[in-house]
Amino acid sequence: KQWYQRRVAITAGINVVVDGCPYSLKIFDPESELEPEELEHLLVCEQPDAVILMYDIGQISSFQEVGEKYKQIRAVLPKIKLVLVGNKVDLRVRNHQGLPLVTEEEGREEGSRLRMRYFVETSGINLRNVDELVDEAVRVASPAMSEINFRLRGKRKQCSVM
Numbered sequence: 001k002q003w004y005q006r007r008v009a010i011t012a013g014i015n016v017v018v019d020g021c022p023y024s025l026k027i028f029d030p031e032s033e034l035e036p037e038e039l040e041h042l043l044v045c046e047q048p049d050a051v052i053l054m055y056d057i058g059q060i061s062s063f064q065e066v067g068e069k070y071k072q073i074r075a076v077l078p079k080i081k082l083v084l085v086g087n088k089v090d091l092r093v094r095n096h097q098g099l100p101l102v103t104e105e106e107g108r109e110e111g112s113r114l115r116m117r118y119f120v121e122t123s124g125i126n127l128r129n130v131d132e133l134v135d136e137a138v139r140v141a142s143p144a145m146s147e148i149n150f151r152l153r154g155k156r157k158q159c160s161v162m
Helices: 002-007 036-046 060-064 066-076 104-113 130-151
Strands: 008-018 021-030 050-056 081-087 118-121 157-161
Touching: 008 130, 021 130, 036 066, 050 060, 050 066, 050 130, 060 066, 060 104, 066 081, 081 104, 081 130, 104 118, 118 130
Parallel strands: 021 157, 050 081, 081 118
Antiparallel strands: 008 021
16 A cells, blocks of 8 residues: 555546536546556556546657556456546647657557557647547546446446546
């Protein structure tokens, strides 16, 4: 439990309305350097409705780790819904040093290969596609709760995204 308190933070606890339905969204941001056992423990404890697998388009190694993280997550939660996100897309405009960047096409192909439910590129600096990501993550997570959503129309639903 010590590593859990030290290495995992709830980065957002927000209320959102998606497609006319209110949701209470918890977003956990585990350190990317979690050991496989730590990631497994986190997934088992939190039981998220969906997982956002994010890589940095400016770090090829980050993109190359997507497949391994995918396998680790699927080993613990084989039916979990996954969303793939290429972050820091603003680097395409600010890349003055000509660093190699992961292309949007490469991200889409990896998402398709891994059968991700959704792919998007985002930027935390200019907030590009951040709202779209939140909405789509909720949509991806919520079909499992569609019967509940129908019966509880107007009440806030819980949705946990990691």
